[in-house]
Amino acid sequence: MTDPTLDKLPDGFKGMSSDMGSDQTTFKGVNWGKAMMWIFLLSDTFVFSCFLVAYMKVRASVTEPWPYPSEVFGLEVGGVPVPLLLIAIMTFVLITSSGTMALAVKFGYEKNRKMCGLFVLLTAIGGLTFVGMQAFEWSKLIFHDGVRPWGNPFGAEQFGAFFFMITGFHGTHVSIGVIFLFIFARKVFRGDFDTGRRGYFTTMKSNYVAIEILGLYWHFVDLVWVFIFAFFYLW
Amino acid sequence: MNDTKKEQSTTHKIGIYLWIWGLLFVLSFFSYMVDWYNFQGLLRWSLILIFMFLKAGLIMAFFMHLFWERYALVNVLLWPMTAIAGFLCLMIAEGKYTVFTRLFYFFTGG
Numbered sequence: 001m002t003d004p005t006l007d008k009l010p011d012g013f014k015g016m017s018s019d020m021g022s023d024q025t026t027f028k029g030v031n032w033g034k035a036m037m038w039i040f041l042l043s044d045t046f047v048f049s050c051f052l053v054a055y056m057k058v059r060a061s062v063t064e065p066w067p068y069p070s071e072v073f074g075l076e077v078g079g080v081p082v083p084l085l086l087i088a089i090m091t092f093v094l095i096t097s098s099g100t101m102a103l104a105v106k107f108g109y110e111k112n113r114k115m116c117g118l119f120v121l122l123t124a125i126g127g128l129t130f131v132g133m134q135a136f137e138w139s140k141l142i143f144h145d146g147v148r149p150w151g152n153p154f155g156a157e158q159f160g161a162f163f164f165m166i167t168g169f170h171g172t173h174v175s176i177g178v179i180f181l182f183i184f185a186r187k188v189f190r191g192d193f194d195t196g197r198r199g200y201f202t203t204m205k206s207n208y209v210a211i212e213i214l215g216l217y218w219h220f221v222d223l224v225w226v227f228i229f230a231f232f233y234l235w
Numbered sequence: 236m237n238d239t240k241k242e243q244s245t246t247h248k249i250g251i252y253l254w255i256w257g258l259l260f261v262l263s264f265f266s267y268m269v270d271w272y273n274f275q276g277l278l279r280w281s282l283i284l285i286f287m288f289l290k291a292g293l294i295m296a297f298f299m300h301l302f303w304e305r306y307a308l309v310n311v312l313l314w315p316m317t318a319i320a321g322f323l324c325l326m327i328a329e330g331k332y333t334v335f336t337r338l339f340y341f342f343t344g345g
Contacts, residue, residue, distance in 0.1 A: 009305075016306035027308050035308070042312055049319045053326050060330030063337050070270055088267045095263055099256035102298045106252060212300075219298045223291055230287035234270055235280075 037213045041220045044173075048224050051169065052231055055162040067154030069233050072145070073137070087233050090133050091225065094174075097126025098222040101215045108193070108211035116211060117188035123218060124181035127174055134171050138164075163232070170228060173221050184214055247303075255297045262290050 006029045009015055019028055027035045059066050070083040077085065104119035141147040141163070147154075149161040187193065192206040199206060266286040269279060296302040301309055 012306055016310055019305060019307035028305060030304070030308060038308065038312060042315060045316060046319070049322070053319075053323055056323070057326045057330040057333075060327065061333035061337065063334065063341065070273070084267065084270050088263075091263050091267070092260065095256070095259045098294065098298060099252065099259070102252045102256070103249070106247065106249060216299055219294055223294050223299075226287055226290045226294070230266065230283050234266060234283045 031207075031209045031213075033213050034209065034216065037216050041216065044220065048166075048169070048227070051162075051166050052227060055166060056231065058158050058162065059156075062156040062158060064156040066156050067152060067159045069235070072141075072154055073233060084233060086133060086137055087229065090130055090137075091229055093126055093130050093133070094222050094225050097123045097130070098219055100126060101218045105212050105215040108188075108208040111194065111208060113188060113191060113194055116193075116208070117185055120181055120185040120188055120211065120214075124178050124185055127178040127181060127218075131171060131174050131178060134167065134174075138167075166228060166232060170221070170224055173224070177218050177221055180214060181218070184211065251297060255293050258293055259290055262286050262293075266290075 009028060010018055019026055022028075071081075073087050074081050074083045075085040076082070100119045100122040104116050104123060107116040107119060145153065147160045147163070149164055151157045152160050187206065188211070191197075192199075193208045193210070196205040196207070198204060263286075266283060269282045269286070274282060301312070
């Protein structure tokens with residue numbers, strides 16, 4: 001990004017071996033904060049994978065029938081049962097917020113303060129909507145259907161434990177993301193990234209690259225939902 | 236000349252983001268349709284997996300900018316994820332073994 005020597009380096013796998021064998025910096029042209037966010041996301045991938053693989057293994061080895069998600073997560077609209085309605089809306093809301101985040105990152109790089117702030121704010125509102133709908137989904141399953149981590153009226157007892165663990169861990173990620181999005185929307189609107197104002201906790205100069213790093217986290221949350229949607233709700 | 240190359244590597248035309256956004260919507264709609272039309276068996280699983288991998292790939296490649304990153308970063312991320320896929324295959328075999336032993340001993344009485 002800021003490294004003018006980047007263009008002179010070889011590309012592709014040749015570039016990879018020269019980067020890996022080079023001095024001081026492996027990830028050429030990558031901001032250190034961005035590299036650290038990627039490492040964090042990779043470790044987070046392992047945690048989510050452990051949950052999903054454990055879920056898959058248990059679902060494959062129970063002798064009782066697994067609750068049919070299409071019916072468990074279905075809603076009635078005007079007396080007509082619609083399968084997975086809420087989950088589909090949640091998926092579209094999260095993809096929308098992912099799109100607005102991608103635009104926020106783009107406007108951040110163009111140092112377009114107002115548009116960047118607006119799209120970060122829209123992303124935060126999208127995330128909040130998602131968490132709200134998840135709270136509704138949880139309360140319906142807990143209070144209306146009586147699903148518990150140790151049992152449920154639909155089938156295999158392990159269903160509740162995995163549902164609350166996996167969607168709860170994902171929802172926690174969304175909630176933390178929403179908090180950071182609101183904080184960074186305020187920072188963008190205040191002009192921290194234009195003036196290079198020093199951060200309260202880090203005392204480092206603010207830079208629009210922070211929006212890209214935040215964007216990576218937010219897209220990761222959307223990415224995990226893609227897998228949860230496929231493996232937990234559709235399968 | 237150096238400046239134009241720099242521009243390219245950090246900011247992209249808005250069209251590409253809108254395209255990917257639209258594609259993600261369409262793919263999500265398709266994967267919802269898999270449930271709506273209640274496809275079963277191999278057709279269901281393969282469609283779910285195809286749409287899932289397409290969506291994940293689009294998000295990682297364009298929204299997370301991996302398509303434009305150098306191979307050093309891309310490979311550090313993608314090989315451990317490939318290892319997870321290997322772990323998944325091991326656990327599928329393990330799950331089949333567990334359900335076999337359970338059914339076997341439930342019926343034979345241990």
